[in-house]
Amino acid sequence: MKKLEQIYEGKAKKVFATDNADYVIVDYKDDATAFNGEKKGTIAGKGVINNRVSNFFFKLLEEKGIPTHFVEEISDKETVVKRVEIVPLEVIVRNLAAGSFSKRYGVEEGTPLAIPTLEFSYKDDALGDPLINEYHAKALRLATDEEIATITKIAFWVNDILKEYLLNLGIRLVDFKLEFGRFKGGIVLADEISPDTCRFWDKDTNKKLDKDRFRRDLGDVEDAYKEILERLLGRADTE
Ligand code: TMP
Numbered sequence: 001m002k003k004l005e006q007i008y009e010g011k012a013k014k015v016f017a018t019d020n021a022d023y024v025i026v027d028y029k030d031d032a033t034a035f036n037g038e039k040k041g042t043i044a045g046k047g048v049i050n051n052r053v054s055n056f057f058f059k060l061l062e063e064k065g066i067p068t069h070f071v072e073e074i075s076d077k078e079t080v081v082k083r084v085e086i087v088p089l090e091v092i093v094r095n096l097a098a099g100s101f102s103k104r105y106g107v108e109e110g111t112p113l114a115i116p117t118l119e120f121s122y123k124d125d126a127l128g129d130p131l132i133n134e135y136h137a138k139a140l141r142l143a144t145d146e147e148i149a150t151i152t153k154i155a156f157w158v159n160d161i162l163k164e165y166l167l168n169l170g171i172r173l174v175d176f177k178l179e180f181g182r183f184k185g186g187i188v189l190a191d192e193i194s195p196d197t198c199r200f201w202d203k204d205t206n207k208k209l210d211k212d213r214f215r216r217d218l219g220d221v222e223d224a225y226k227e228i229l230e231r232l233l234g235r236a237d238t239e
C-alpha cells in the first residue's frame with residue numbers, strides 16, 4: 001500500500017491517505033498532551049509502544065468478534081486502518097472510580113463501582129469535550145438511537161474482554177476511553193487503546209502504568225508504558 005499525503009494531524013497521531021480509498025495509515029507520535037492540550041511534552045518511545053499495544057488489543061477484540069478499524073501493522077509505529085467517519089463521542093467505561101469521576105462525584109480513587117459505568121463526552125476540543133448523556137448526543141444529532149445502542153453494547157463487551165485479559169497479566173483495568181467510526185453503513189471500533197487512553201494499575205501494588213504518570217508528574221513515564229507492552233507481548237519480543 002502506498003502512503004500518500006497527510007490528511008490530518010492530531011495530538012498523538014498523524015493520518016495519511018493511501019492509494020486505497022477505503023484505507024488510511026496512522027502514524028503514532030511521541031508527543032503527549034493533557035488537560036485539553038494545556039500541558040505538553042514528549043514520552044520517548046510512546047509512538048512505537050502505543051502502536052504495538054493498540055494493535056495487540058484490536059487483534060484480540062477482532063478475534064472475539066468485535067468489528068474494528070484494524071487492517072494491518074506496517075511498521076513499528078504505522079498501521080493501516082479503515083477510513084472511517086469518527087462519531088464525535090468519547091465513550092468512557094469505568095470499573096473503579098478515578099480521574100474526573102472521582103472529582104465530580106467526590107469518590108475516592110480506587111473505589112470499586114457497583115456496576116461498570118458508561119459515559120459519553122462530546123468530542124469537541126473548543127468546548128473541552130463536555131460530559132453529555134445519550135439524549136444530548138441524539139438531540140445534537142451526533143449519533144442515531146441505533147448507533148448509540150451498538151456503541152453501548154460494544155463498549156461493555158470490550159470491557160468484559162479486556163478486564164479479564166489484563167487481570168491475568170496482573171493489571172487492573174480501572175477505566176478507558178473508546179472512539180467509534182462509521183464504515184460502509186456499520187459501526188466499528190476505531191482510534192486506539194493504549195496507556196494514553198486507559199488507566200492501568202498494577203494488581204498488587206496499584207502502581208499506575210498509564211498516562212496519569214505524565215498528567216500528574218509522577219515520573220517513570222517511559223518505563224510504565226514499556227511495562228504494559230512487555231506484559232502483553234512478553235519481555236523477549238519487546239527488546
Ligand atoms: P477521566 O477520568 O479524566 O474522565 O478519564 C477517563 C478515561 O479516559 C481515562 O482512562 C483516560 C481517558 N481519557 C482519554 O483517553 N482522553 C482524554 O482526553 C481524557 C480526558 C481521558
Ligand code: ASP
Pocket residue numbers: 011032033034035036037038196211215
Ligand atoms: N489527550 C487529552 C488532551 O490533550 C487529554 C488527556 O488524555 O488527559 O487534552
